[in-house]
Amino acid sequence: MKVLVCVKQTFDTEAKIELKDGKIADAGINLIINPYDEVAVEGGIQLKEKKVVDEVVVLSAGSDKAMDAIRTALAMGADRGILIKQDTGADEYARAIALAAAIKEENPDIILAGHVAADDGSSQVPTRIAEILGLPHINVITEIEVADGKATCTCEADGGTLVAEVVLPAVISSQVSWNEPRYPSMKGIMQAKKKPVTTADAAAADNKVTIIEFAMPPAKQAGIKVEDDPEVCAAKLADWMKNTVKIEV
Amino acid sequence: MADKFVSKRNLKFLLYEVFGVDELIEYEYFQDHSRETFDMIIDTAIKIGTDLMYPVFQEMDADPPQYMDGIVKTHPAVRTTMSEFGQGGWINANQSYEYGGQQIPTVIQNVLQFIFCAANYSLNAYPGLTRGAANLIVHFGSQEQKDQYLEKMFSGHWQGTMALTEPDAGSSLADIRTSAEDTGLGYYKIKGTKIFISAGDTDAVDNTIHMMLARIKGAPAGVKGISLFIVPKYRSNKNGESEFNDLTCAGIEHKLGYKGSPICQLAMGENGDCHGYLVGEPNKGLSYMFHMMNEKRVAVGIGAAAKATAAYYAALEYAQQRLQGRKVSEKDPLSAQIPIIEHADVKRMLLFQRAVCEGSLSLAIQAAKYLDLASVGEEAEKYDLMSDLLIPIVKTYPSEMGILSTSSAIQCLGGYGFCRDFPVEQYYRDIRIDTLHEGTTGIQAKDLLGRKVTMKGGKAYQLVIEEISITIGQAEVIPDLKEYAAKLTKALDVFKEVTDCLLELKQQGDLEKFEADAAIYLEMAGVLVVAWQWLMQAITAAKALTSGVSESDTNFYHGKLYTFKYYYKYELPKIEGLAAVLKNSDAITIKMNPELFLD
Ligand SMILES: Cc1cc2nc3c(=O)[nH]c(=O)nc-3n(C[C@H](O)[C@H](O)[C@H](O)COP(=O)(O)OP(=O)(O)OC[C@H]3O[C@@H](n4cnc5c(N)ncnc54)[C@H](O)[C@@H]3O)c2cc1C
Ligand SMILES: Cc1cc2nc3c(=O)[nH]c(=O)nc-3n(C[C@H](O)[C@H](O)[C@H](O)COP(=O)(O)OP(=O)(O)OC[C@H]3O[C@@H](n4cnc5c(N)ncnc54)[C@H](O)[C@@H]3O)c2cc1C
Numbered sequence: 001m002k003v004l005v006c007v008k009q010t011f012d013t014e015a016k017i018e019l020k021d022g023k024i025a026d027a028g029i030n031l032i033i034n035p036y037d038e039v040a041v042e043g044g045i046q047l048k049e050k051k052v053v054d055e056v057v058v059l060s061a062g063s064d065k066a067m068d069a070i071r072t073a074l075a076m077g078a079d080r081g082i083l084i085k086q087d088t089g090a091d092e093y094a095r096a097i098a099l100a101a102a103i104k105e106e107n108p109d110i111i112l113a114g115h116v117a118a119d120d121g122s123s124q125v126p127t128r129i130a131e132i133l134g135l136p137h138i139n140v141i142t143e144i145e146v147a148d149g150k151a152t153c154t155c156e157a158d159g160g161t162l163v164a165e166v167v168l169p170a171v172i173s174s175q176v177s178w179n180e181p182r183y184p185s186m187k188g189i190m191q192a193k194k195k196p197v198t199t200a201d202a203a204a205a206d207n208k209v210t211i212i213e214f215a216m217p218p219a220k221q222a223g224i225k226v227e228d229d230p231e232v233c234a235a236k237l238a239d240w241m242k243n244t245v246k247i248e249v
Numbered sequence: 250m251a252d253k254f255v256s257k258r259n260l261k262f263l264l265y266e267v268f269g270v271d272e273l274i275e276y277e278y279f280q281d282h283s284r285e286t287f288d289m290i291i292d293t294a295i296k297i298g299t300d301l302m303y304p305v306f307q308e309m310d311a312d313p314p315q316y317m318d319g320i321v322k323t324h325p326a327v328r329t330t331m332s333e334f335g336q337g338g339w340i341n342a343n344q345s346y347e348y349g350g351q352q353i354p355t356v357i358q359n360v361l362q363f364i365f366c367a368a369n370y371s372l373n374a375y376p377g378l379t380r381g382a383a384n385l386i387v388h389f390g391s392q393e394q395k396d397q398y399l400e401k402m403f404s405g406h407w408q409g410t411m412a413l414t415e416p417d418a419g420s421s422l423a424d425i426r427t428s429a430e431d432t433g434l435g436y437y438k439i440k441g442t443k444i445f446i447s448a449g450d451t452d453a454v455d456n457t458i459h460m461m462l463a464r465i466k467g468a469p470a471g472v473k474g475i476s477l478f479i480v481p482k483y484r485s486n487k488n489g490e491s492e493f494n495d496l497t498c499a500g501i502e503h504k505l506g507y508k509g510s511p512i513c514q515l516a517m518g519e520n521g522d523c524h525g526y527l528v529g530e531p532n533k534g535l536s537y538m539f540h541m542m543n544e545k546r547v548a549v550g551i552g553a554a555a556k557a558t559a560a561y562y563a564a565l566e567y568a569q570q571r572l573q574g575r576k577v578s579e580k581d582p583l584s585a586q587i588p589i590i591e592h593a594d595v596k597r598m599l600l601f602q603r604a605v606c607e608g609s610l611s612l613a614i615q616a617a618k619y620l621d622l623a624s625v626g627e628e629a630e631k632y633d634l635m636s637d638l639l640i641p642i643v644k645t646y647p648s649e650m651g652i653l654s655t656s657s658a659i660q661c662l663g664g665y666g667f668c669r670d671f672p673v674e675q676y677y678r679d680i681r682i683d684t685l686h687e688g689t690t691g692i693q694a695k696d697l698l699g700r701k702v703t704m705k706g707g708k709a710y711q712l713v714i715e716e717i718s719i720t721i722g723q724a725e726v727i728p729d730l731k732e733y734a735a736k737l738t739k740a741l742d743v744f745k746e747v748t749d750c751l752l753e754l755k756q757q758g759d760l761e762k763f764e765a766d767a768a769i770y771l772e773m774a775g776v777l778v779v780a781w782q783w784l785m786q787a788i789t790a791a792k793a794l795t796s797g798v799s800e801s802d803t804n805f806y807h808g809k810l811y812t813f814k815y816y817y818k819y820e821l822p823k824i825e826g827l828a829a830v831l832k833n834s835d836a837i838t839i840k841m842n843p844e845l846f847l848d
Contacts, residue, residue, distance in 0.1 A: 186338030
C-alpha cells in the first residue's frame with residue numbers, strides 16, 4: 001500500500017510578516033512545512049512504521065524553494081518526493097488541479113494532507129482534490145486505523161468526535177491533535193539528500209480568484225481601566241459596552 | 250521572554266560568507282555533507298531549541314534540581330531532552346560512521362552547541378557532558394568498554410560526566426587524591442571524594458557514567474601518576490544484571506546561576522566496593538583529558554557567546570518597545586516619548602553587546618574550523634598549532650566579556666533588567682560560570698603566555714600573526730577599510746612589542762614576573778584577535794554590498810559594518826592601556842606580600 005502526503009511550504013508561523021507595496025515581503029522570512037501538513041507527514045510515517053503501508057511519498061506544488069519542505073519530510077522519514085513547479089501565486093483551484101494530476105499518476109491508496117494551511121487558511125485543497133479525483137474525503141482526523149482496504153478515522157465533530165469508515169483510496173486530512181510530529185534525526189537528514197525527488201511542471205490551470213490587496217490587522221488599541229467599588233465598576237463597564245463600543249446583546 | 254535567541258542570518262553569514270565552511274565538503278571525511286545538510290541540521294537544531302529547550306529556560310532556574318534521599322531530582326525536561334537527543338542522533342553527531350555518528354564537522358557541532366546553549370544552557374549540559382564523556386571512551390577505551398557503554402550513552406539512556414575536581418584539587422589537578430587499587434580481577438577499587446561534578450547524579454536517566462581521574466596505588470606523584478577510569482553508578486555483574494557500584498551523591502551545591510544542572514559531591518567506595526575500569530594505559534589519565542580539552546574549551550567559549558547573544562536579543566527587543574524620554578533636541582514636554590533604541594547611549598550599549606557576541610562567535614568558529622582542518626587537511630600541523638594558541642582566548646574572551654555584555658543587557662532594561670520578569674538577570678548569573686570551569690581565566694592566561702606563545706619555538710604565535718597580517722592585507726585594498734587595516738596593524742605591532750618585552754623577562758629567568766600579569770596579556774590578546782575577526786567580517790560585508798543585494802541584506806551588512814566600526818572605535822584602543830600596564834615592570838602584585846592585605 002502507498003500513502004501520499006501533500007505538503008505546502010508556508011512562512012514560519014513565528015515570522016514577523018511585513019507588507020511592501022501591498023504584497024507580503026518574503027525576503028529573509030523563514031519557510032517551513034505547513035504545521036498541519038507536518039502532522040500528516042508524521043501520520044504517514046507512523047503508518048509505515050506499523051507496516052500498514054510500504055511507501056510514503058510527499059508531494060508539494062510550489063517554487064524551487066518548496067524542495068526544502070520536501071527534503072524536511074524526507075528527513076523525517078518519507079521515502080521519496082515529487083515537486084510540482086507552480087507559481088506561488090496559484091489559487092486553491094489551480095493548486096488542486098496540479099496536485100490531483102500528480103496524484104492520479106501515482107495512484108496511491110491513501111492521500112493525506114493537513115486540513116488547513118497556516119498562511120491563507122482556506123481549507124479547500126484536500127476537498128478539491130477529492131472532488132477532482134472522484135474520491136471520498138474525511139476531514140480533521142485525530143486517529144486512523146487501516147485494514148481490509150478501509151480506513152476507520154476518528155474525526156473532530158462539533159462538541160465531540162465521530163468515527164467514520166471509508167473505502168480506500170480516499171483523501172484524508174489531519175487535525176493537529178492527531179500526533180506530535182518528530183524532528184528530523186541526524187541520520188534522517190543525511191539520508192534525505194540521497195532519497196529520490198522528481199520534478200514536473202504543473203498541469204495548466206488559471207486562477208479563479210485574484211487577491212486584490214493584503215492588509216495588516218489594525219494595531220491593538222489601548223484598553224480601558226475602570227477603578228472603583230465593584231458595583232460602580234460593573235455599572236461603568238456595562239455603560240461603556242452599551243454606549244461606547246455599542247455591543248449588541 | 251524574548252522572541253529570538255539566535256540569528257540564523259548571522260550564523261549563515263559567518264559559516265558560509267566569512268569562513269566558507271562548505272569548503273570542508275571537499276575533504277573525503279566530510280564528503281557526504283553539503284550546504285543543504287548543514288542548513289537542515291541548523292534549522293532542526295533551532296526548532297528543537299525553540300520548542301523543547303527555550304520554553305523551560307526560566308522554569309529550570311526557578312525550580313532547580315533537588316537532592317532527596319541520596320538522589321538528585323532534575324526537571325522533567327532533562328529526561329525528554331536526553332531521549333530526544335539520543336533518538337535524533339544529536340549526542341554522537343560528530344562521531345565517525347563507525348560509532349553511529351554522522352561525521353559532522355567540529356565547526357557545525359559548535360554551531361549546534363551555540364544554538365542549544367542560547368536556548369537553554371543548563372539543559373544542554375546533560376547531552377553535552379554525555380558527548381564529552383563518550384568521546385573519551387571512543388578515543389581511549391577498549392573494544393569491550395566501547396561495546397558496554399557507548400550505545401547507552403549515545404542513545405541518551407545513560408548520563409556521562411567528567412569527574413576531575415576534588416576538595417584539594419581544582420586548578421591543580423596534580424594534587425588529585427582519589428585512589429585506585431588493582432584487584433587483578435579486571436577492575437580497580439576506587440576510593441575518594443569528588444566535588445562540583447556537573448550532572449553527577451540525575452533521576453532523568455537509568456545510569457550515570459563518570460569519567461574519573463584517580464591515582465593508582467604506588468603511582469608517581471604529580472601529573473604523571475594520574476589515570477583515567479570509567480566509574481559507573483550502577484555496574485553490571487557477571488550475570489549481566491545491574492548492581493549498585495558504591496558511588497553515592499553526598500549532596501549538591503547551591504549556585505549563583507546555571508542552576509538547571511546540579512553540581513554534585515560524589516563519595517566513592519564508602520563500603521569498599523566501588524569498581525573502576527581503567528581506560529587506556531595507567532598514568533596517562535591527564536594527557537587523555539587534555540586531548541579532549543581543546544574541544545571542551547571551545548565549547549565553553551561558544552556557550553558564553555550563546556548566553557550573551559540570547560541576552561542581547563532580549564535587550565534589543567525591549568529597547569525597540571520601551572518608550573522613555575525624548576530626543577535631546579525635543580523641547581515639548583507633551584510630545585510622545587520615544588523608543589529607547591533611539592537614544593545614542595542605548596545604541597552604544599546594544600552595539601557593545603553585538604560587538605562582543607558576534608566577535609566571540611566568529612572567533613570560536615574560526616578556531617573550530619582550524620580544528621577541522623587539523624584533522625582532515627594537508628597542513629595539519631599548522632592548523633593544530635593555530636587552534637592550540639587560540640584556545641585560551643576562545644575560552645576566555647567570550648566568558649569575561651560576556652559578563653560585561655549581559656550586564657549591559659540588564660542596563661538596557663533599566664529596573665526591569667534587575668527583575669525576574671525578564672530573562673536578562675538570569676543570563677547574567679548563568680554566564681558567570683564560564684570564567685571558572687574548564688580552567689579558570691588565571692589558568693588560561695598561564696597556558697597562553699607560559700606555554701602556547703613559546704611552544705615549538707614560537708611557531709604557533711608566528712602563524713597566527715601571519716594570518717592576521719593576511720587579513721590586514723585584504724582590507725588594505727578596500728578603500729573604506731584602509732584606515733581600519735592601519736589601526737589593526739598598529740595594534741598588532743604593540744602586541745608584538747609587549748610579547749617581546751615579556752619574553753625577555755622569561756629569558757632573564759624572572760618567571761614570577763613573566764607570568765604575574767598573564768591575565769592582562771590574555772585580555773590584550775583577546776581584544777586583538779577579536780579585532781581581527783571583525784575585520785574579516787567587515788571585508789565580507791563591504792564586498793557583499795558592492796554586488797546588488799536585497800534590502801534586508803543591505804541592512805544586515807550595514808549593521809555589521811557599524812558594529813565593526815564600533816569595535817574599532819570603542820574596544821580596540823584598550824590595547825594601548827593594557828600595553829602600558831604590561832610594559833611597566835613594577836611588579837606591584839609580586840611585591841604586595843599577603844600580610845600587607847591585613848588591616
Ligand atoms: C558550576 C560548576 C560546574 C563544574 N563542573 C565540573 C565538572 O563537571 N567536573 C569537574 O571535574 N569539575 C567541575 N567543576 C570544577 C571546576 O573545574 C573548578 O571549580 C575549577 O577548575 C577551579 O578550581 P577550584 O574551584 O578548586 O578553584 P581554585 O583552584 O581554588 O582557584 C581559586 C582561584 O585561584 C586561582 N589559582 C589557582 N591556582 C593558581 C595558580 N597556580 N596560579 C594562578 N592562579 C591560581 C584560580 O585562577 C582562581 O581564581 C565545576 C565547577 C563549577 C562551579
Ligand atoms: C531594586 C530596585 C529598587 C527601586 N527602588 C525605587 C524606589 O524606592 N522608588 C522609586 O521611585 N523607584 C525605584 N526604583 C525604580 C528605579 O529608580 C528605576 O528603575 C530607574 O530610574 C530606571 O527607570 P526604568 O526602570 O523605568 O528604566 P528606563 O527609564 O526605561 O531605562 C531603560 C534604559 O533606557 C535608558 N534611557 C531611558 N531614558 C533615556 C534617555 N532619555 N536618554 C538616554 N537613555 C535613556 C536608561 O539609561 C536605561 O538604560 C527601583 C528599581 C529597582 C530595580
